[in-house]
Amino acid sequence: MKTLYKTYAQHLAEHFEGKVQKITVNAGLGCPNRDGTVGEGGCTYCDNRSFSPDYCQPKLSVAEQLRRGRDFFAYKYPAMRYLAYFQSFTNTYAPLSKLQRIYEEALSQDGIVGLVIATRPDCVNESLLNYLGQLARETYVMVEYGVESVCDATLQRINRGHNFACSRRAIEETAARGVHTGAHVIVGLPGEGRTEILHQADELSRLPIETLKLHQLQIIKGTRMEQEYQSAPDDFLTFTPQSYAELVLDYLEHLREDIAVERFTNQSPPELLATKGWGLKNHEFLHLLQAVARQRYGIHP
Numbered sequence: 001m002k003t004l005y006k007t008y009a010q011h012l013a014e015h016f017e018g019k020v021q022k023i024t025v026n027a028g029l030g031c032p033n034r035d036g037t038v039g040e041g042g043c044t045y046c047d048n049r050s051f052s053p054d055y056c057q058p059k060l061s062v063a064e065q066l067r068r069g070r071d072f073f074a075y076k077y078p079a080m081r082y083l084a085y086f087q088s089f090t091n092t093y094a095p096l097s098k099l100q101r102i103y104e105e106a107l108s109q110d111g112i113v114g115l116v117i118a119t120r121p122d123c124v125n126e127s128l129l130n131y132l133g134q135l136a137r138e139t140y141v142m143v144e145y146g147v148e149s150v151c152d153a154t155l156q157r158i159n160r161g162h163n164f165a166c167s168r169r170a171i172e173e174t175a176a177r178g179v180h181t182g183a184h185v186i187v188g189l190p191g192e193g194r195t196e197i198l199h200q201a202d203e204l205s206r207l208p209i210e211t212l213k214l215h216q217l218q219i220i221k222g223t224r225m226e227q228e229y230q231s232a233p234d235d236f237l238t239f240t241p242q243s244y245a246e247l248v249l250d251y252l253e254h255l256r257e258d259i260a261v262e263r264f265t266n267q268s269p270p271e272l273l274a275t276k277g278w279g280l281k282n283h284e285f286l287h288l289l290q291a292v293a294r295q296r297y298g299i300h301p
């Protein structure tokens, strides 16, 4: 039976036997787009509160965070194995010796079978990529790049601090070293309409990425993007869950079939949102997407 898209579970099944689960780790690394190295003020959608000193400085070591995560899941699934997911901020933003220490600390923990490292495309260099390439010969290593948009005008408008050529270069150089490579994008950034969004799927399909996370733009209270939205709301596409599901189907028609899509939506807590949220959990959106696909294609995706 035809499937609508390749799932992340299918991607994992290609590399592991049995169940594998990510455990999120905060290594306390900062962001060069906030501290003046690349820029100041950060991306316009970034929530300042997430940069409170308390949150940036994890109180627990990488090993302890992983141990607690493992205990939480092992209770239900004793045979589960884990990927250490360095998610918060820019997880390659430190000297190589420090990065080696934290990645290897993670890999030396029981049950940890690989790394997923989220970062900015302007925050990798040759020595780091060579090191990750070596590591990838022994274990699963995925670098997940915050591409956000393939349109330079948008990247400039959201104060991202890098252009699309930078994303392309980082992705190509990472994949060339045998490291699994993924991308994260936001759908509905200011100034982008349906044409730009579908063009994004075409551009990403030309890159050697294996996984993709996309989600609809959510405007967080107190951000510079909230001010921009108040002053120019017409620059922003607004979606209902139904219209977003229709757009996602169009997007998938443009996306290379072997790219696994890890998620389509994100739901911030309603009290943080400057606009009304959908109140839909990820699995509820997937049900809606399947229903819309059945209507469009007459298949069960």
Ligand code: SF4
Binding pocket: 031, 032, 033, 034, 041, 042, 043, 045, 046, 047, 089, 090, 120, 146
């Ligand atoms: S790169 Fe990430 S952490 Fe840094 S400002 Fe942008 S959204 Fe915030």
